[in-house]
Amino acid sequence: MPLPFTDEAVHYVAGRIRQVQDFLEQRIAMENISYYAAPGQHMQEIAFIRAVLEEADCDLLLDVNNIYVNSINHRYDAEEFLVALPAGRVRYFHIAGHYVEAEDIRIDTHGAAVCDPVFELLDNAYSHFGPVPTLLERDFNIPPLEELLTEVDRIVKLQSTHSNTERLKIV
Ligand SMILES: [Fe+2]
Numbered sequence: 001m002p003l004p005f006t007d008e009a010v011h012y013v014a015g016r017i018r019q020v021q022d023f024l025e026q027r028i029a030m031e032n033i034s035y036y037a038a039p040g041q042h043m044q045e046i047a048f049i050r051a052v053l054e055e056a057d058c059d060l061l062l063d064v065n066n067i068y069v070n071s072i073n074h075r076y077d078a079e080e081f082l083v084a085l086p087a088g089r090v091r092y093f094h095i096a097g098h099y100v101e102a103e104d105i106r107i108d109t110h111g112a113a114v115c116d117p118v119f120e121l122l123d124n125a126y127s128h129f130g131p132v133p134t135l136l137e138r139d140f141n142i143p144p145l146e147e148l149l150t151e152v153d154r155i156v157k158l159q160s161t162h163s164n165t166e167r168l169k170i171v
Contacts, residue, residue: 028059030056061091062125064093065137066108093133095134096136113143122134126161
């Protein structure tokens, strides 16, 4: 279920994250999710994520496919969203395939191969954040292993292209 993008939700979520971090005595990374409705929205998704990360003082698990899916479903620029994230908090990437319900509706399924525009966004994410460790998500419609390894190879090649990219400082 979608969280309302409100100040009240920022305080609630950040408090819960701080509680977990206090218990574990270490920071955790929270993931940007895909969502299909934003009831009671008082701020943009990017502002909500930035506020939670700041108030909770936690890290970010950046799902590149979720940015792409959300950018189409909620009509925003994926590149602008990407570069507006606080680089110093990005610890890990997810990448996955999704379902094309219609040209303007994408469903985050993890049930298809990663499409070219998502790989291009991943390339830009490495360029901006450095060669961050990356998980290829695939939950069903599992293809032969060679096909998955082809996708993994593509990820590794992109990472090596950016292996000299310096991680940006906290912004
Ligand atoms: Fe994910």
